[in-house]
Amino acid sequence: MSRNRAPIIFTAAFLLAVTYTFPALAAEKMLVAVATTKNAIEKYGNLPESAKTVPLSDQKLPPEIKTRCIASLMILKNALKLGGIDAQLNFMQAPNVRREEDGLLKGYAVVSSHLFNLSSIDQPKYKDKIYVSDPVINDGEFEKGVFCLPSNHKVMNARTIEDLKKAGKPLIGIHWSNECQTLNNLGIETIEKGPTIDCLFRMIKAGRADWIPLGFHNSKDLSVTRSGITLVPVKGIKFSLTESRHFIVSKEHPDGEKIFEALQKGIKIMREKGVIKKLLTQGGFYCRATKDWTILNSDSFLVDN
Structure with missing residues (x-):
């Protein structure tokens, strides 16, 4: 009796361990409308496919992730994967970051690729239009x-x-x-x-x-x-x-709540593992030199x- 049950117990424990270690294995594939600029689109397009793979290891990051706009995009993509969404990024091009924000307010896109400082989005006109993520960059960083x-x-x-x-x-x-x-x-x-x-x-x-x-x-x-x-x-x-910086998610987009919940979950996991700090450092938000x-x-x- 015990000999028959042992493999079942082992298999269940193994599956539980794998699920915990790699929480994005069961991620839902989804086309995600991302508002961003031409520069970010071009730089992301120039990345080799190996550098776009998520979830990213907390041990070694692709060396091609070396600018702020790419670091932000990869934090976004990685956080969504860890939060349960395997995102295929569908870019909505904007001429500048403010127009990127406008696209979210109107629901043309669901999430920003750039990080916004808190005072610029902590205004009445945004209150019922956007979700604001937990800080990706803390005050003064x-x-x-x-x-x-x-x-x-x-x-x-x-x-x-x-x-x-x-x-x-x-x-x-x-x-x-x-x-x-x-x-x-x-x-x-x-x-x-x-x-x-x-x-x-x-x-x-x-x-x-x-x-x-x-x-x-x-x-x-x-x-x-x-x-x-x-x-x-x-x-x-x-x-x-001296302000924290955040992703913003559109409440006007039908996928807004789902994207926001996944993003929040993923940001928490990435911060606990130290991946956010490593990406920000490699991208130039923090500079060792x-x-x-x-x-x-x-x-x-x-x-x-």
């Missing part, structure tokens, strides 16, 4: 450098806020509310704005502004190139953006938190 043309020696030699004020004018995206507030808090009030990241680079090249607060990339020299224009970071200084650089707004950050 997203750091940006001061990027300019290599030939701009005034900015390149800056080491303090006062140096930056004297060196030239900053430039940000028209919807970069967190960056705008950060600079304002540091006493920088004259700020140029542009509609897209490619436009920002062209504006710097044309001399309409002198520097941009940009996230770090994991290139060897930390440089960033867009539209054939290369900007480099001022060594030794950076900003800390700049970990000892001076945070220009460190005092205000400590006060806010």
Whole structure:
């Protein structure tokens, strides 16, 4: 009797262990409408299929995941898989992140690919239109450098806020509310704005502004190139953006609630396993090469938190 029962007990235990270790094995295949930008679509399309496979191991990540937009997309795709949805990403292209947000409010797409800072979405007009995920990036964890043309020696030699004020004018995206507030808090009030990241680079090249607060990339020299224009970071200084960042999910889309529940579940699993931190580091949200650089707004950050 016991000899007949033993294999059954072992098999049940084995299946339970496998299900727990790989919670996405029974994931539902689903076409997921993702609002994102042309740049993210192109970079995702250039990934080899091996780098798009989820769930991702917490031991080793595909080396091709090395930019912020791809890191965000892979956190999204991985979290959905762990939450029970095997997502085939169907992209809805938007010219910028704000239009990406508009597509969600109207239900054209179900989830964002980019991460939104809390103050930009904590507004009455969004209250009944979107779900907001748990933080993917916590307060103060997203750091940006001061990027300019290599030939701009005034900015390149800056080491303090006062140096930056004297060196030239900053430039940000028209919807970069967190960056705008950060600079304002540091006493920088004259700020140029542009509609897209490619436009920002062209504006710097044309001399309409002198520097941009940009996230770090994991290139060897930390440089960033867009539209054939290369900007480099001022060594030794950076900003800390003091707001958490989140995915947003459309309540107007018929799949909104299902996607939100899966995303929340997956984010929790990824954070517990340390996969989110590794993806954010590899994607440039956290940068090992700049970990000892001076945070220009460190005092205000400590006060806010």
